[in-house]
Amino acid sequence: MxxxxxxxxxxxxxxxxxxxxxxxxxxxxxxxxxxxxxxxxxxxxxxxxxxxxxxGRPRFYGYVMARGARDNVLRRVLARYYESSLPFHVTPASSDIQAVEQLAMMPLTRGNNASLLIDGDATFASLFEGIDRAEHYLLLQFFIVRDDALGRRLQAHLLKAARRGVRVYFLYDEIGSRKLGEGYLKELIAEDIEVSPFRSSRGFKHRFQLNFRNHRKIAVIDGRQGWLGGFNVGIEYLGQSRKHGPWRDTHLMLEGPSVLGLQEAFWEDWHWATGEVASLNWQAERHADTDHHVVIVPSGPADRQDTASLLVQQLIHSATHRLWVTSPYFVPDQGVQDALRLAAMRGIDVRVMIPERPDHLLVFLSAFSFLPDMLKAGVKIYRYLPGFLHQKIMLIDNEAATVGTVNLDNRSFRLNFEITAFIPSTTFAEEVHQMLENDFAQCRRVTVDEIQRRPLWKKVVSRAAYLMSPIQ
Known part of the structure; x- marks a missing residue:
């Protein structure tokens, strides 16, 4: 038997x-x-x-259905938001920008101010000052929040805001912030702060959807100011980790109509996580002094298309003389690899900046299997030396740049919810150019010989890691 x-x-x-x-x-x-x-x-x-x-789920089906239900109930709210932003919509100056707008399913808007925030001190000083200025509500969303010195500073600012009557919505990824203790959250809840984890496995029907993550980092204040970029909340992001050492990252502060795009992305995530509809300000306001054009590009596993991968490919194809990319995790899909090689073959100055120090070993090893072909095609690979590189930046010619949360790997392309700001502005692109010039000066250039000299066992391990990259 x-x-x-x-x-x-x-x-x-x-x-x-x-x-x-x-x-x-x-x-x-x-x-x-x-x-x-x-x-x-x-x-x-x-x-x-x-x-x-x-x-192994290819799409986040629960979120797709929730999005449909939300659209049925809240279409009139979004219609009002769209109408209020109409005076700031810009007709794309080229088909390349039009393609980005179509991928984003959000409009290109004028009347924005985009301010680069380089490294942790500048980023959190800006964010905390913004929180202290809030009058009506705060939207905060991070992939990782730690109960350490930086996490406690954030908590103190949120508690102070709540005590003066500001509505605070705090959303965190349940996997990324799995070490965040109940005590930290209870202190927020005790002051009537709305707190929720983002669970990809919500409910019995979607219990097997454990491989999706919400990797977005979003902050919005009163619908008028917004932040996004590479920073999570933990002392390592201030360069205070013995493991990682100095931390190189970039964030972005936005003012103007584009902030409502960030707000909509948070709003969708909050609705999935809680089933609730947050009452927010949807009246677009332009920035008084600056006129950056901005498209907010949300992407994720609930999209009908691979938005993040297609966005990266479109930006690569649009370059005419310069394409500089930074990514801490560099295992792009075949489409992006081919686009990078072709750009280099067209004579474009294609540079990719990645960390010298590994953070995720399998991702680090995977790159060695395809880097020789990229180097032979003329793609220049640089490794950042001073510490861990975590920024996610693209510079296209001297015409446009992106700042966001998308890494050039399968997880960001197909498994994570991400957010990117595309800014087709020569003045902003020049700021990014100067920033990256300083970063490249602290890098070493990778050669084909150093990769090919690696022992056979390392080549085998790297190839195996690359074959597993779609499910990492």
Whole structure:
């Protein structure tokens, strides 16, 4: 009897593995991901089967359905927001900008001010000053929040705001902030601050959606000022971690109609997390002194298209003489790799800045498998030396730049909710150019020889890590 049960169980596991392999074939969003899952499910179903059901979902279906329900109920609110921003809409000056606007499903607006915030001290000084100026409400969203010295400073500013009557909405990713203690949250809740985790696995029906993350970092004050970029909340982001050392990152402060785009992204996430509709200011206001054009580009696994990957590819194709990119995690999909190589072959100055020190070992190892082909095509790869590089920046010619949360890897392209500001402004692009010039001066350039001289076992490990990158 026992042997019959064992044999039946083994057969059932293999049958389920084959069924799941067919599902992966039909639904995976990349051929590399499909191959990785199919091989694993057919060869090692005992391990791969539960992994696939927990981590292999190609789209965040619950969020898709919630978005539809929200649109049915709240379409009139968004219509008012759209109407209020109409005077600030700009007809795209080129088809390249039009493509970004179509991907974003948000308008290009004028009358904005975009201020670069370089490194942690400047970023958190700006954010905390903004929180202290809030009159009506604060929207705060981070992937990682730690209960350390910086986390306590943030908490103190939020508590102070709440005590003077400001409505505070605090959203954090349940996986990224898994170490955030209940005590920290209870202190916020005790002052009537609205607190919620972002759970991708909300409810029984969506219990297997554990591989999605909300990687956005958004702050909005009264619908008039907004922040986004690479910074989470923890002392390592101030360069106070022994493991990482100095921390190089960039954030962005926005004022003007584009802030409502940030607000809408938060609003959607808050609705998914809580089922509640936050009452917010949707009246667009232009900045008095500056006229940056801005498109806010939300992206994530609920999108019909691979918005983040397509955005990066579009920006690469639009470059005519310069394309500089920084990313802490650099394992781009085949489309982005091909676009980078082709840009270099066209004579574009293509530079990619990545960390010298690894943060995630598998991602770090994966890059070695495809870097030789990129280097041979003329793509220049630089490693940042002083500390850990975490900024996510793109500079396109001297015409436009992006600041946001998107890394050039499969997780950001297809598994994470992300947010990017695209700014087609020559003055802003020049600021980014000067910032990156300083960063490249602190880098070393990677050569083909140093990668090819690596021992065989390291090459094998790197290739295996690359093949697993779609499901990391």
């Amino acid at each position: 026992a042997s019959w049960l064992l044999g039946t169980s083994i057969m059932l596991i293999h049958v389920l593995g084959m069924v799941s392999a067919v599902m992966a074939l039909m639904s995976s969003r990349t051929s590399q991901g499909a191959v990785a899952w199919i091989i694993s499910l057919l060869t090692f179903p005992y391990i791969a089967l539960p992994a696939y059901w927990f981590f």
